[in-house]
Amino acid sequence: MRIFLNDEVREVDAGTLAAALDAMGFGGRKIATAINGRFVAATARPGTKLTEGDRIEVVAPMQGG
């Protein structure tokens, strides 16, 4: 299925957000996620099904002022 990860097109063979994140190398990482502009808590990722064209945002800690 085709999804967008931080605006980049990706082909993933995963049904849930948790599985897709694992497949894309985010396993065990300190990240936060949103789909189509809505926050998805870490505990909700295994139960969050992906659909074609979903826009996934993955963010990590960064320096800030």
Next chain:
Amino acid sequence: MSFYGVELGSRLLLGTARYPSPAVLAEAIKASEAEVVTVSLRRESGSERAGQSFWSLVRALGVRVLPNTAGCHSVKEAVTTAHMARELFDTTWIKLEVIGESDTLQPDVFGLVEAARILSEDGFEVFPYTTEDLVVADRLVEAGCRVLMPWGAPIGSARGLNNVYGLKSLRAHFPDIPLVVDAGLGVPSHAAAAMEMGYDAVLLNTAVAEAGDPVAMARAFALAVEAGRTAFLAQPLEPRDMAAPSTPVIGKAALGD
């Protein structure tokens, strides 16, 4: 001084961006003696590790973090970012920024109040980056904010306290709300001036991070904040229009013709 019930020893809050290296950032935080540092969150790909190493560095310093919603221009963006930050940094504190104008990075105060209300009702402890406008400040307090962070000047501008009258008015109107001058400070005397006015703390980033020697500048700001606070407690003189001799004239020798 306390923010949302958390007692803090230092009245200097420091940003973590724009330092020449992670090592200099770490040394600057130590030199500043800041107990709270601001952090943010940005996109990361599966192959990157920058965010993870930055987080390890901050954790090793043992400081409390205040995540921001920097770069958000809408209520929806800011609220979603706050939710991501709460999970990522495991804190209910959020420095709420809703930017309304790109040249000055002036807060969109209408969006700010709306976002502050949504987040406060959802259990966040909001630190709103705002202007010195009294009516907006009132609305933010009504929305649930128990800290206010008016700008000194536009972010990164190093202009100091642009509206001293407005900042003094804000202090006078909100004697019991912790007030933090956030943004626009350039040199330690700006921080001292804010503290002399009775502000509870200052938050700055670029003035330290982009100084020629960030570690020394962090120390200089720490000293200025302490000096300004001590001066405020010592009740400074009000300016006068006319001279008042400091040396007593009684008993002065009569030496004239």
